[in-house]
Amino acid sequence: MREIFVLVLLFTGVFFFSVGTIGVLRLPDVFCRLHANTKSDTLGVGLVLGSLLLYEGLSSAGVKLIFMIIFIWITNPTAGHIIARASYDTIVDWTGQLARQKGGEK
Amino acid sequence: MIFSKDVLGMTIILYIFWLLISWSLHWVNLVLGFSFALFVAIFMAPEIITKEERPPFLARGFFFLRFVLILIKEIIKANIQVVQIVLSPKLKINPQFVEVKQVMRYPVTQVIWGNSITLTPGTLSIDVDREKVLIHFLSEELMVHFEESPIKAALMEFEGRSK
Amino acid sequence: MTETAFLIAAILLMVNVILCLYRAAVGPTPGDRVVAINMITSKTIAVMALVSFMYHEELFLDVAITYTLIGYTATICVAKYLELKRL
Structure with missing residues (x-):
């Protein structure tokens, strides 16, 4: 019974990872790609490591998995934010305008 | 003022993190972990979030x-x-x-x-x-x-x- | 049986990594490349955890924790370089 839950969580996580990959390949500019990156990677890591946590139970390996989930959930949106801010000044987005002129002064 | 309340709190958090990651209660581990936690907390003292910057957690x-x-x-x-x-x-x-x-x-x-x-x-x-x-x-x-x-x-x- | 499933999941994730490498190689702006590298990092962490459970070797999990933090630091450094032109 528990194994079925583990497998369902694991492959749901892999599915979200694949959606993120397809999004990065398909979407037109950096900011749209960041949408796919931050959201689906955060949930994908949470589901894959969460399934392993369910498989393992609360042991020394389980505690390490919990720390990895917490770190990724904090660091992934922050990394996305800082890439977006670094791109905002210089990047021409998919309509051909400079992103900065579209959004006003920073 | 090096040993403020914030540094002490940071030391405790880092020490708990060390103990959970290493997952053993050997005395060498306990002593080494505490010294590393204290060292890192003092070293990073200017970066620690102070009381004015956070809501009452x-x-x-x-x-x-x-x-x-x-x-x-x-x-x-x-x-x-x-x-x-x-x-x-x-x-x-x-x-x-x-x-x-x-x-x-x-x-x-x-x-x-x-x-x-x-x-x-x-x-x-x-x-x-x-x-x-x-x-x-x-x-x-x-x-x-x-x-x-x-x-x-x-x-x-x-x-x-x-x- | 579960370990076979771990192997299949790891292989699927590696296929995803190869697709992300395409974006890292082609991506027109530096931002695209950083996004692709960031995705590869998080997929690699998941693969490391799966491999650790396949071989019953807990050491890989320590490596994965370190890789989480190092990958984040690398992303921050590259983004800072893009924004300020210095490290």
Whole structure:
């Protein structure tokens, strides 16, 4: 019974990872790609490591998995934010305008 | 003043982290872990978040827990929306930049709010400071959902304000 | 049986990594490349955890924790370089 839950969580996580990959390949500019990156990677890591946590139970390996989930959930949106801010000044987005002129002064 | 309350708290947090990661109670491990925790806490003392920068955390643990649960629900919603956009054969997006006012008071909640914006459906925070937040929207109808986002209410409650 | 599933999941994730490498190689702006590298990092962490459970070797999990933090630091450094033109 528990194994079925583990497998369902694991492959749901892999599915979200694949959606993120397809999004990065398909979407037109950096900011749209960041949408796919931050959201689906955060949930994908949470589901894959969460399934392993369910498989393992609360042991020394389980505690390490919990720390990895917490770190990724904090660091992934922050990394996305800082890439977006670094791109905002210089990047021409998919309509051909400079992103900065579209959004006003920073 | 090196041994302030903040440094001591940081030492305890790092020590608990060390003990959980190493998962053993040998005395060498205990002593070594404490010295490393103290060293790192003193070394990083200017970077530690002080009392003025954060809302009263420990008294409001319940609200923070509720905020985390709402955040997880919103992340799942955001992912379903990303799946709908990415897997539809024709991309229905209309990206836009919008500037909104900063509603949070403390620097810590401003950071949490910026990260939560990134994780809610269809929005991405680009620039966060004390007065305003610059947001990238994926399409226009998501603006309505963003305005009445439950995360904002939960985080304001965590700050100690009712609405 | 579960370990076979771990192996299949790890292989699927590696296929995803190869697709992300395409974006890292082609991506027109530096920002695209950083996004692709960031995705590869998080997928590698998941693969490391799966491999650790396949071989019953806990050491890989320590490596994965370190890789989480190092990957984040690398992303921050590259983004800072893009924004300020210095480290």
